[in-house]
Amino acid sequence: MATVANQAGAPAPTRRRSRSLSEKRLAVLMVSPSMILIALVAAWPIIYAIWLSLHQYSVRVAGLSRWVGADNYTSAVSSPDWRSALYHTIIFTVISVTLETMIGLGMALAMHRAFRGQGLLRTVVLVPWAVLTVVTAVMWRTMFVSPYGFINTILGTHTVWLGQEPYALIIIILADVWKTSPFIALLLLAGLQVIPDDIYEAAKVDGATAWQRFVRITLPLLKPAILVALIFRTLDALRIFDLPYVLTQGTVGTSTLSTIAQQTFATNRLYGQGAAMAILAFIIVMLVSFGYIRFVGGNIRGMTAE
Amino acid sequence: MRRGLGIAIVSTIALTVTACGSSSSGSSSSSSSSSGGGGSVSGAKTLAASAMNSPPKGTITYCTGKDTTGDAAYTVAQFNAKYGAQGYHANLVQFPASADQQRTQFIQRQQAKSGSCDVFSSDVIWTAEFSSQKWLYDLTPYVTANASKFIAAPLDTIHYSGKYWGVPQTSDAAFIYYKTGEAVPSTWQQVYADAKKTGGIVYQGAPYEGLTCDFLELAFAAGGQVLSADGKKSVLNSPQNVKALELMVSGIKQGSAPQAVTTYMEPESDQAFDTGKYGYLRNWTYAYAVHNTGALKGKLHAAALPTFAGAGKASILGGHNSVISAYSADPGLALKFADFFASPAMQKAAILKFSLAAIIPSVYHDPDVLKAVPYAPQLLQALSQAKARPVSPVYPQISQAIYTNVNDALAGRVSPQAALQKADSQINSALATF
Numbered sequence: 001m002a003t004v005a006n007q008a009g010a011p012a013p014t015r016r017r018s019r020s021l022s023e024k025r026l027a028v029l030m031v032s033p034s035m036i037l038i039a040l041v042a043a044w045p046i047i048y049a050i051w052l053s054l055h056q057y058s059v060r061v062a063g064l065s066r067w068v069g070a071d072n073y074t075s076a077v078s079s080p081d082w083r084s085a086l087y088h089t090i091i092f093t094v095i096s097v098t099l100e101t102m103i104g105l106g107m108a109l110a111m112h113r114a115f116r117g118q119g120l121l122r123t124v125v126l127v128p129w130a131v132l133t134v135v136t137a138v139m140w141r142t143m144f145v146s147p148y149g150f151i152n153t154i155l156g157t158h159t160v161w162l163g164q165e166p167y168a169l170i171i172i173i174l175a176d177v178w179k180t181s182p183f184i185a186l187l188l189l190a191g192l193q194v195i196p197d198d199i200y201e202a203a204k205v206d207g208a209t210a211w212q213r214f215v216r217i218t219l220p221l222l223k224p225a226i227l228v229a230l231i232f233r234t235l236d237a238l239r240i241f242d243l244p245y246v247l248t249q250g251t252v253g254t255s256t257l258s259t260i261a262q263q264t265f266a267t268n269r270l271y272g273q274g275a276a277m278a279i280l281a282f283i284i285v286m287l288v289s290f291g292y293i294r295f296v297g298g299n300i301r302g303m304t305a306e
Numbered sequence: 307m308r309r310g311l312g313i314a315i316v317s318t319i320a321l322t323v324t325a326c327g328s329s330s331s332g333s334s335s336s337s338s339s340s341s342g343g344g345g346s347v348s349g350a351k352t353l354a355a356s357a358m359n360s361p362p363k364g365t366i367t368y369c370t371g372k373d374t375t376g377d378a379a380y381t382v383a384q385f386n387a388k389y390g391a392q393g394y395h396a397n398l399v400q401f402p403a404s405a406d407q408q409r410t411q412f413i414q415r416q417q418a419k420s421g422s423c424d425v426f427s428s429d430v431i432w433t434a435e436f437s438s439q440k441w442l443y444d445l446t447p448y449v450t451a452n453a454s455k456f457i458a459a460p461l462d463t464i465h466y467s468g469k470y471w472g473v474p475q476t477s478d479a480a481f482i483y484y485k486t487g488e489a490v491p492s493t494w495q496q497v498y499a500d501a502k503k504t505g506g507i508v509y510q511g512a513p514y515e516g517l518t519c520d521f522l523e524l525a526f527a528a529g530g531q532v533l534s535a536d537g538k539k540s541v542l543n544s545p546q547n548v549k550a551l552e553l554m555v556s557g558i559k560q561g562s563a564p565q566a567v568t569t570y571m572e573p574e575s576d577q578a579f580d581t582g583k584y585g586y587l588r589n590w591t592y593a594y595a596v597h598n599t600g601a602l603k604g605k606l607h608a609a610a611l612p613t614f615a616g617a618g619k620a621s622i623l624g625g626h627n628s629v630i631s632a633y634s635a636d637p638g639l640a641l642k643f644a645d646f647f648a649s650p651a652m653q654k655a656a657i658l659k660f661s662l663a664a665i666i667p668s669v670y671h672d673p674d675v676l677k678a679v680p681y682a683p684q685l686l687q688a689l690s691q692a693k694a695r696p697v698s699p700v701y702p703q704i705s706q707a708i709y710t711n712v713n714d715a716l717a718g719r720v721s722p723q724a725a726l727q728k729a730d731s732q733i734n735s736a737l738a739t740f
Contacts, residue, residue, distance in 0.1 A: 056740045062439045062440045062441075145577070148578065160566045160569060249512065
C-alpha cells in the first residue's frame with residue numbers, strides 16, 4: 001500500500017495544480033467504494049470490539065451495561081490465567097514456526113528436484129495441509145488418547161499424553177508442525193522455482209560445493225519467500241485456537257490468547273472482558289507484524305533494490 | 307491483512323459453550339437446582355395456560371439442534387397431522403448438532419428480537435441465562451396446572467427466580483453400566499472397590515461440562531451442594547463435597563479408574579469400555595445402544611447411580627425443555643405445540659422409537675415400553691433421584707470453576723481440599739459478576 005501511494009504521489013508536484021486536483025478527486029471517487037467496503041467489513045467490527053472492551057455487560061440483568069474504561073484491559077493483563085495463556089502462545093509460536101520452517105524448507109528442496117514421481121510426491125506432501133485443522137485435531141486426539149491410542153500401543157506405555165504438562169503442549173506443537181509444514185514447503189517451492197538454473201551452473205563451473213551453493217545461492221535468493229512464509233505462519237500461530245480447543249479444551253498448559261478470549265467472551269458471556277482480551281491479542285499480532293515489516297520488510301526492499 | 311486477522315480473532319470468539327454430555331448423542335446434557343438461586347427476573351411476559359386452547363390460526367416454527375434421532379421431525383409431522391385441519395401448523399428448523407452452536411443460534415435470534423423461533427428446544431442448563439435476559443415467556447400458569455403429570459425432577463430445570471420458563475420435553479440421566487456376572491452397584495464405594503478387581507471404572511474426567519456432571523453426581527449423593535439456599539454464595543467447599551472428590555481421586559491413585567479418565571469425554575469413555583478391559587462405565591442412556599452389541603449383546607446391564615455410603619443417592623439431569631420465545635407472534639400456538647410434545651403419545655414415541663428419556667412417569671409403566679426398553683425401570687428410578695445443576699445466569703463460570711479444579715485434583719496436581727477451596731472462591735467471584 002505504501003509503495004502504491006509513493007508511485008501515485010511522486011509525479012504530482014510536476015503537474016499543474018488544477019489538473020492534479022481533479023485527478024485527486026477522480027482517485028478519491030474511484031477508491032471510495034472499496035474504502036467504504038473496508039470500513040464496513042473491517043474497521044466497523046474492530047471499532048465495535050474496542051467499544052465493547054471499554055464496557056461491562058451484565059450477565060444477570062437484561063440490557064444493563066456500564067462504562068469501565070481500561071479496567072477490562074488491566075484486569076486481563078494482571079490475571080495469572082491470561083499471562084499463562086500469553087506464555088503458552090509465545091512458546092507455541094516460537095517452537096512451531098521454527099520447526100515448520102526447517103521441515104518445510106527440507107520438503108521444498110526435495111520437491112524441487114526433478115525426478116520420476118515428482119507430481120505424486122508434491123500431492124502427497126500437501127495432504128496434511130488440505131486436512132481441516134479440526135479434523136487434524138481429532139486425528140491427533142485419537143492417536144494419543146490413553147491408554148489404547150496407537151502411540152501408546154506402539155511404545156508399550158500407558159502415558160496420559162493429553163492430561164499432563166508439558167506433553168499436551170508438545171502434541172499440539174507436533175500436530176501444528178505436521179499440518180502446516182507443507183504450507184511453508186509450498187511457498188518455498190514457489191521461491192525455489194524462480195531461481196534461475198544458470199546461477200547454479202556458473203557456481204558449479206567455479207567449483208562451488210553443493211553446501212556452498214545452498215548457503216551462498218539458494219538461501220539468500222530464497223530469503224524473501226522464507227520471510228513471507230515466516231510472517232504468515234507467525235501471525236497464524238499467535239492466533240492458534242482449534243488445536244488446543246479440540247485436543248485439551250485449552251487446559252493442562254495449553255491455553256492460548258484465543259482460547260482464553262473465546263472462553264471469556266462466548267462461554268462465560270463476559271463480553272467486555274472477552275473483547276478486551278481479543279483486542280490485546282490483536283495488538284500483539286499487530287506489534288509482531290510491524291516488527292516483521294520494520295526489520296524484515298526493510299530487508300526485502302533492500303534485496304529487491306540490489 | 308492485519309485488520310483481517312483481528313476480525314478473525316473477534317469472530318472466532320463469537321462461538322460458544324459446551325453443555326453436559328456428548329455431542330454424539332445430542333441429548334445428554336443435564337442441569338438445575340431446586341433452590342433456583344441467585345437472581346430475579348421481573349417484567350417478563352406471562353402466558354396464561356388457556357392461551358393454547360384456541361390460539362389464532364397460523365404456523366409456528368420449532369427450532370432444535372440437529373434432529374439426529376428423528377424425534378423432532380416425527381413430532382412436528384404428528385402435530386400437523388392432528389391439528390392441520392384446524393389451521394394449526396408447525397415448521398421444523400434444525401440447528402447444528404453442537405450444543406454450543408444451538409445456544410449461539412438462539413441467542414443471536416433473541417438479541418435481534420426475532421420471532422423466528424417460536425419454540426426452542428433448550429438444553430436444561432440454559433434456563434437461567436435465557437430467562438434472565440427476558441427472552442422467554444413465563445409459563446408458570448401452565449406448569450403449575452400440569453405439574454402432577456410430569457416427573458418432578460425435570461421441572462427443576464425450568465425453575466428459576468420462582469417461576470417456570472418452559473415445558474419439559476425430554477430428559478436424561480446417567481447409568482452405571484456393567485456386565486453380567488459383576489456385582490450390582492450398591493454404593494459408590496462398592497463400585498470403586500469392585501472396579502479395582504474388574505479392570506476399573508471409566509467416566510468423563512476431562513475438564514469440560516461432562517466432568518461437572520460426573521463430580522456433582524457423587525457430591526450431591528454425599529449430601530453436598532454447590533450454592534447456598536439463597537443462591538448468593540458458594541458452599542462447594544464442604545466436608546461432603548471433599549469426601550466425594552477424595553473418593554474419585556483415591557480411585558485413580560489406587561487403580562479403580564485409569565489415570566487417563568482425566569482426558570476422557572463421552573466418546574473416549576465409550577471406546578475404553580469397548581476394549582473390554584474395564585468393568586464399569588458411567589455414561590448417559592444413549593450408551594446402552596452403543597454397547598449392547600457384539601460380545602456384550604444381552605450381557606450389558608444398566609443401573610441407576612448408587613448410594614454414597616452413609617448418605618444418599620443422586621443423578622444429574624440432562625435433556626431439553628421447550629421454551630417459548632418472548633418475540634413469538636403466536637405464543638398460544640407455541641404452547642399448544644410444547645404441550646403436544648409433552649403428551650403421553652409423543653413421549654411414548656420418544657422413548658420407544660428414538661431412545662429418549664420420557665418426562666412423564668406413566669410412559670415407563672407402558673407394556674410396550676417395558677418390552678422394548680429393558681432399562682426403563684432403572685431410567686425412571688434414575689430420573690426420580692435426579693437433581694439439577696445450579697440454575698444461575700453465571701452457570702458457565704460456576705461449571706468452569708468446578709471442572710477445571712476437579713480435573714486438577716484427579717490428575718494429582720492439587721489435593722482435593724485445595725481444589726475445592728479454589729473452586730469455591732472462583733464461584734464466589736463468579737456470583738459477584740456484574
